[in-house]
Amino acid sequence: MGMDRRKIEMMQRALHFFDATIAAWESLRREEPEGARGDGTDGSVDSKGLIRKLAEERLLERAFLSVSDAAILTIEWLVHRDVGSYEEMADILELEEAIGREEGKAMRVLVRGYRALTRDYLKTYEHMGDGSFRSVSEKTPESAEVLESLFSELSLPALARLSSLLRQFWLKEGIALEG
Secondary structure, three states: OOOOHHHHHHHHHHHHHHHHHHHHHHHHHHHOOOOOOOOOOOOEEOHHHHHHHHHHHHHHHHHHHHHHHHHHHHHHHHHOOOOOOHHHHHHHHHHOOOOOHHHHHHHHHHHHHHHHHHHOHHHOEEEOOOOOEEEOOOOOHHHHHHHHHHHHHOOHHHHHHHHHHHHHHHHHOOOOOOO
């Protein structure tokens, strides 16, 4: 049975976008000065710190959207199952041996971060009026704590492997993707 060419192109675009996002995220982490990741002891974030946090949050969002597109295409078109939740994407891909346990964990961490970022986005920082921002984790501990733990817990190497593992899975199913 032949695969719709448009689906193959969508998969290739999603994986290329994902690869570029992970490369940018790795670059941001390499350039990050020591201590720039966390807030100050009073919870304030200077403008450079805010720019870094916003950049990392945007990279998280891009990584999530592109890997979820690739996962859904893989599951629906190759495994022939419906996905009930974002977490289930990782479960199904692990069960089908398309990805390993470490990559599945990285996907689940990414899902948790994306949910925290999109559900409580405006509650994550509070403008202090002097051009600085303060983390409001005491007001919304679930979102701020999830984001902070995500950035320390997330394995970029495991996320980076997702792309090649999904390409290998497609190849095993008889469909070669560029990459």
